[in-house]
Amino acid sequence: MIDQSVADVMMESVRTVTAETTASDVARLFADHDIGSAVVVDPGSGELLGIVTESDVMHQVAIDADVATVAVGSFMSEHLVTIDSSESIHEAAAMMKEHSIRRLPVVDDGALVGILTTTNLTHYLPRLRNAVLRTRGELVGQ
Template sequence: MTQSVRTIPPETTACDVATLFADHDIGSAVVVEPETSEYIGIVTKTDIMQQVAAGVDINSVRVTAFLSTPLVTIASTEDIHAAATLMKEHSIKRLPVTGDGELVGILTTTDLTHYLPRLRNAILRGRDDLAAQ
């Protein structure tokens, strides 16, 4: 997972989010209510592209108009299988990770694809170890 998670307030414009994404080479930001610190939802590059394609004025439209909600998260204590299952069930590509109620990272489908070869090798080593016994 990526440990740095960008958060934005709900009044942020689509244009400001697009700039944030470009400046920091990221693909999503979690929308947080500043007064309550409540996680409202998530905005992704795809969401911004859909707004542009629809001809929306991205300088004035606020993320509350198109964010994905409710925010699906996973506890940092969960395993990779639980995360992959949750992502599949909700058809999401980015899964914020929480620890003690705080955002501690974000897991992406790209992260999963980088991890799969290691998981496969570990499974094969375990199978080989069992066969050798």
């Protein structure tokens, strides 16, 4: 089986916010960039503090929080699961399943270098399948 690394599939462009960013500002960021999450970082050290998702923001709306003032640090997911860019996509998929997450920040030496989502994996699977078939000689005409 051909095994690709996370670096081959991840998106290098990952948006970050600070814990002080308001829910309304992060919602605007999501809309402006057509994304569903942002990694929360400490602005001084660059330390990864957590992740905030569209679902997190929607929950704030549902409980009638003042989204103009509530900071993402008060409702972000603090237990941040990350993966090294050199790991296999199979390991990444297993981690996502084990932790029931759809977004996996990618790090190298503790520094954020990208993000891997279930959408990335879904779009990559047909290419991986074709590569496997090519190595087996089962894909003709391509």
